[in-house]
Amino acid sequence: MSVIGGVMLHAVGASFAALCYTPQKKVSQWSWQTYWLAQAFVCWFLLPIIVAWITIPELMTVLEKAPSDAMWKAFGLGMAYGVGGTAFGIAIRYMGFSLTYAISIGISCVVGTLLPPFVRGELMTVLQQNGAEWIITGMIFGVVGIALCGLAGRYKEIDLAKSLKTQDSSFSIGKGLPLCLLAGVLSALYGFSIDQGQPIAEVAVEYGAGDYQSNVIYIFSNTGAFLVTLIYCLSLHRKQGTFKEFVGKGKSPLTRNYIFAIITGLLWYSQFFFYGLGHVKMGDYKFTSWAVHMIMLVLFSTVAGLALREWVHAKGKTIWTLALALAVLVAAVLALTIGNSMA
Template structure:
C-alpha cells in the first residue's frame, strides 16, 4: 500500500506539472524572460524556503547539522538542471513542443532513473532483486510510449500546418536536436540532485520531518536552478532592454501577468512537493520515482492537450498513434508499480 500511495502522489505531482504551462497563454505584453524569471522566483526560490520552514521542524538546526558536501552537490546539480530547463525552452522554438518533449523527456527518464544506483555501484545488485524484470519492462514501455507521444505530436503539428496551409519556418533539426539532447541530459540531473541531498533529509528526519523530508533538499536543488535561470534572464533583459516590463503600466495587464506567473510557479513547485511525498514511499526501488514522474508527466500533458482541444485538427492516423501512446504509457506505470510492489 505504501508503494501504491507513492505512485498516487507521483500522479498528483505530474498532473500539476502537466498544467503549469497553461497560464503562460494568458500573459500579454511580457517577453519570455520577464515571465520566466517571475515564475522561477516563485517556484525555485520563494516556495522552497517557505514550505521547508513550514514543514521541517527546527529548520535552522537541521541546516546547521546537515553535511556541507551534500548541500553543495545538490546545489550544483540544481544549477545544471536550470541550464537544462533553459535549453528545453530554446529547443521548442526549433523542434516544436512534441518532438522536444519526446527526445528530452525520454533521455531524462532513462538517465535520471539509472544514474543514482549506477553512481553508487548498486545498479546490477538492484536489478537482481525480486520485481526487477517489471522495472525493466516499465522503463522500456515508458521510453516507447514517450517516443510514440512525440511522433503523434509531430503528426498533429503537421496536420495543423496542413489545415492552415502554412509551414513552420523555424523548424530546424540542426539547431534543435543538440538543445534537446542537452536538455534531456541536464534535466535528468534533478533526480540525481534529490538523491545526493538525502543526507540533508536524513538530518531532517531525526528532527521529525517524516514524509516531508524532501522539502529541505529543495532549498538547495531549486535555488541552484534559480541561480542559472536568473543569470540567463538578466542577460536577456540587458540585451533586449526589457527590465521595464516588470513595472510598466498603461495598456499592459501588469497585475494579471503577475497573477499568472505566480500560478505557474505554484503549479510547478507543487510537482516537487508531491514528488517528495511519493519518493519516500517507493521502497527498495526508490530510484524509479524519476521514471514514474516523467512517464506520468508526458501522459497527463497529453491528456491536458486533449482536454484543451489541441487535437481537433488531427487526422485518423494521428489519433491512432496518440491512443497507442497513451495505452503504452499507462502500461509502463502499471509495470513499474508492480515491480515496486513486489520488492516492497
C-alpha cells in the same frame, strides 16, 4: 500499499506539472524572460524556503548539522538542471514542442532513473532484486510511449500546417537535436540532485520531518536552478531592454500578469512537493521515482492537451498514434508499480 500510495502521490505531482504552463496563455504584453523569471522566483526560490520553514522542524538546526558536501552537490546539480531547462526552451524553437518533449523527457526518464544507483555502484544489485524485470519493462514501455507521443505530436504539427496552409520554416533537426540531447541529460540531474541531497533529509528526519524530509533538499536543488535562470533571464532583459516590464509598460495588465505567474509557480512547485512525498514511499526502488514522474507527466500533459482541444485538426493516423502512445504509457506506469510492489 505504501508503494501504491507513492505512485498516487507522484500522479498528483505530475498532474500539477502537466497544468503548470496553462496560465501562460493568459499573460499579455510581457516578454518570455519577464514571465519566466517571475514564476521561477516563486517556484525555485520563494516556495522552497517557505515550505521547508513550515514543514521541517528546527530547520536552522538541521541546516547547521547537515553535511555541507551534500548541500553543494544538490545545489550544483540543481544548476545543471536549470541549464537543461533553458536548453529545452530554446530547442522548442527548432523542433516544436512535441518532438522536444519526447526526445528530452525520454532521455531524462532513463538517465535520471539509472544514474543514482549507477554512481553508488548498486545498479546491478537493484536490478537483481524481486520485481526488477517489471521495472525494466516499465522503463522500456515508458520510453516507447514517450517516443510515440512525440511522433503523434509531429504528425499533429504537420496536419495543422496543412490545414492552415503554412510551413514551419524554423524547424531544424541540426539545431534542435543537440539541444534536446543536452536538455534530456541535464534535466535528468534533478532526480540525481535529490539523491545526492538525501544526507540532508536524513538529518531532517532525526528532528521529526517524516514524509516531508525532501523539502529541505529543495532549498538547495531549486535555488541552484533559479540562479541559472536568473542569470539567463537578466542577460535577455539587458540585451532586449525589457526590465521596465516588471513595473508596467503601456497598457500592460501588470497585476493580472503577476497573478498568473504566481499561479504557474505554485503549480510547478506542487509537483516537487508531491514528488518528495511519493519518493519517500517507494521503498527499495526509490530510484524509479523519476521514471514514474516523467512518464505520468507526459501522460497527463497529453490528456490535458486533448481536454484543451489542441488535437482538433489531427487526422486519423495522428489520432491512432496518440491512442497507442497513451495505452503504452499506462502500461508503463502499471509495470513500474508492480515492480516496486514486488520489491
